[in-house]
Amino acid sequence: MPTLRLEGLTKHYVRASQVVRALDAVTLEIEQGEFAAVVGRSGSGKTTMLDCAGLLMRPTAGRVLLDGVDTGRLGERERAELRSRRIGFIFQEFNLLPTLSAMENVLLPLRYSGADHRAGRRRAEVLLEEMGLAERMGHRPAELSGGQQQRVAIARSLIGEPTLVLGDEPMGEVDTETAEMLLSLMRRINRESRVTFLIVTHDLDLAARADRIIHLRDGRLDADQRVERPGTRAGVAALAAVG
Amino acid sequence: MADANSSSGFGGGYMDLSTLDRIQRVQGVLAVSPGVYDTAKPGSASVVSMGVPDFIANFDPNWNRYSPLKLSLAGGRWVGDASRLEVDLGSSIAAEFHVRVGDTIALPVRPSDAQPGFVNHRFTVVGILKPTLTAPDSGAYVSLHDAQMIEGDSLPTALRGQVDPYQLITGAVVYAQPGVNLDSLATRINSAVPTVEATKPSTLVNAFKSGGAVFTVMTTAAALLALVIGGLSVVNTMLMSVSERVREIGLKKAIGARTHHILREFLAEAALIGLIGGVAGYLLGLVLTTLLNGSNPSGGLFLVTPGLTALAIGFAVALGAVAGLLPAIRAARMDPVRALRAQ
Ligand SMILES: Nc1ncnc2c1ncn2[C@@H]1O[C@H](COP(=O)(O)OP(=O)(O)O)[C@@H](O)[C@H]1O
């Protein structure tokens, strides 16, 4: 059973009495443990697809299945519960709470999932150590660099032991070197704990380090490419051949 | 207390000194003192002012002997029967005219639109009373002779020289023997001495009570105003914090916070604002009442009890929570996607 299955996913926005077809019948499956990149021009529907997959909005048509469960049939309460138990979110703008320390930011999701706080604290320490932030746990976001902030956000996305982590341009606000480092971190977590990653990026070099590249164009699935040897020239070449 | 029957002649309410003897003979009367009472600031009656207007009265030595409400001096000495052009001033009138013991003050105070015949006299301040927070604070106390002199000066020009002001008083203070019913004593005086009209103490108490009611209404109005302002400022603060923290709300909902979580967080925050405001206001009130009580010789005008403390702070917390309700609902209902994308 795939971790995530999108079935004919369609989303129309209405703006000024004009219908924008942001997503048009996208069907795809993401298997457990996969590391998939979503690429496409600005406005091609990447964010819309992630928001639907993350149960942050309901599609106009089509279905989102999480571990085989048709999430469209669930009420808001169950969807919120699924978000807190199964899904981790990483955002382009980090979205850390400025008044909380790194540790408190990582622990935030547990406030709403009813998880055991003491065990969560231990896990947060381990995660922050893995992120190379052992010395920064008590720091506020303002005292951290962009790369460090996003590592706090990655730790936060993992605190609830999700099966799926969704990242909407998580490397979009940092320099190339930091972006490389963040991607390496996520790949390592993906390898070690088999968490499924679905990451939007507009950087083709970064996308080439995924297992798979999903290409959107005008809201439609344009290409779905498996990368043979992630991070090699062959991978990039394969993408170029599709693009 | 007996006032001159206003129908007795001059229209302003005067009585003859000999009337006192007739009152003295009424059964149940312990002592009678002459009373001469006049305004200290003629012409200013139309000016709306808070509290008791400044007045001039004869100092009644019987007062501190028989009245349960004693007057005491902050400095100086009392005027005596033989005093001439000497005055004891109440605390607020002394403060109003910036005078201390040894200074002089012209009484009555000359109004800006003084009549041609206006006369006043320069008095030496020989004593200043301790504050009572009641009527005596606004009084200028002179000897009976001087009070009658001032009263004589204020007589209509046509009457001056025709009546002897030193035989006239404007009222009398009657002290009753212990255990005498004051209302029935007033009735007895009125029938025995038809030229006077004794005021029943119950009437005075009622007047005082309605004064107290005015005080209560005013403090209640002030408290209500503070309540509305306090409530509105919490609403405003919380609404502002909702719009400033849209992204935070969006993030929390994205990571699994439910509507009731956000509602609870914002309510707790509003209640905390209420608590901080309540404690601050309470401490301020405590300082203020301590100061006011300290300046009052009989002490304890305002009483702050543990129950009142709990009520005041509890109320502030509840007010904060109620005022935070609307912003909290607004925050909790927010759509996570829109909130997250908000700039
Ligand atoms: N809330 C919205 N209302 C109307 N149109 C929207 C809204 N959000 C996105 N769109 C439109 O939908 C399309 C897809 O947007 P989006 O999913 O954000 O693409 P991407 O993330 O790939 O840039 C774009 O044309 C965008 O303008």
Ligand SMILES: [Mg+2]
């Ligand atoms: Mg986008």
